[in-house]
Amino acid sequence: MKFRFIFFLFQRAKICEKRNFSTTHFLVRFLASTQTPDLNEITEESTKSTGGPWKVVLWDDNEHTYEYVIEMLVEICMMTVEKAFLHAVQVDKEKRTVVFSGELEHAEHVQERILNYGADPRMSNSKGSMSATLEK
Template sequence: MLATNSSQPGVLEETEVFVKPTFSGPWKVVLWDDDHHTYDYVIEMLMDVCQMSIEKAFQHAIEVDTLKRTIVFTGELEHAEFIHERIISYGPDPRMTSSKGSMTATLEN
């Protein structure tokens, strides 16, 4: 981005202004509800991907089912991207024939 600086009347100087993008946290990984994954899948996936206890994973399974979304991770961008990638590449739920892929997750800042 360029800004102008007037040190003398009638004289304009160009000055470069660098705007640093905001990559700092907290970033959130949001898991979205669907009808193609069981509670067991959600619990197992969260225990594996996010290293959650079974109790905490179960609470997220309830939350995603009732509120249609749940925040499963909050932190720095690099770690959030890692968690997000693992969720969206986890694969289908073998318990459901309608499950064709992983659950949907998004990053939010």
């Protein structure tokens, strides 16, 4: 229950304050410190799939925040904030996460959008988008 309530607050803060760094930063850090999500919860249901064999793999780096990853996955992969948060935790802990699987053409489109998403405005050392590769 607490987990869902915090995600509700995160969504409201994001909508109402339009990327207010301190509020978003606080909520994500609070979630990360109080909840240890079960990474086994990331299944085919939490990875957008159109039934094809191609996967889009998002790779970890030190130039993007949790907030950036969550916002990007919500926008590009149409994930819920909760699912995007689980992927952000997974990419941070395991250094990679599969964010999409499907036919080659669609997977290439998702990968291209990730690669062109741009730098994280919250981090001065962020030079560009995150890395994403295709796997079969």
